[in-house]
Amino acid sequence: MPEGHTLHRLADELRTAFAGRAVASSSPQGRFAAEAARIDGRVLEGAEAWGKHVFVSFADAPEQVHVHLGLYGSFLVTPGVGRPVVGQVRWRLEAASTADLRGPNACELLTPPEVDALIGRLGPDPLRDDADPERAWRRIHRSSVPIAALLMDQAVLAGVGNVYRAEVLFRNEVAPMTAGRRVTRKRWDAMWADLVELMREGVRTGRIDTVRPEHEPEAMGREPRADDHGGEVYVYRREGQSCLVCDTPVRRRVLAGRNLFWCPTCQHRG
DNA sequence: ATTCTATGTCGAA
């Protein structure tokens, strides 16, 4: 379930489990075998997330392993070593703990210039202290592209995915098809602050919860719902169900190949 | 048993 919070959480887990330790590195599936062998036995130095990308570094090695989970990748860290391999494991790290990477969009060794180039293509990440939201604003405020598409553009903002996109638009009452240039500065500032808060909470809890206390089912006299993405949300994947705030049926449309969910009543601002 | 779907991204048409 990879949006930015998942990757920052993963970087934290990898550091906690492996930083400062010599790690066994292998590719049970074989597709990362040659690269994994080059890392084998080295001391893992760090792991860091930029948007939806994770970079793992090793002592005495200039190259870093770049991992991108894509739509269905997973990187599971569990205690203990020597566990039998189940299914397709692209990369396995072992040192007291075991980390199994499956189905990634990318798992590759990158040179320092390649890492810099990749990071250079990314917009500010709300989860990073060094993020500069002004860079995102400069792109947004002179764009005719709908704000819903801009939020998903990793060159504009790094780490926001389909759930945070839908939810931050809802929480700030912004109509998704509003052109970037029609979004006010005040609204953008509020959306950025909201993303920082929501995504930090996501890193803390490992799930995406966006519903404010006053709109929780209990407060609204409704039955609690169990969402299949593991959190509580206003509109994401709630097509046809009534809006938690105004009862209007939640709408869905496909925008740039992705499902966009919104409440046509609550979301009316630019 | 098979088809479908997904919180993502790239490159060709």
Add this chain to the structure above:
DNA sequence: TCGACCTAGAATA
């Protein structure tokens, strides 16, 4: 705008 990538679990038959 579309298919490809590539995996696991859920839904359908």
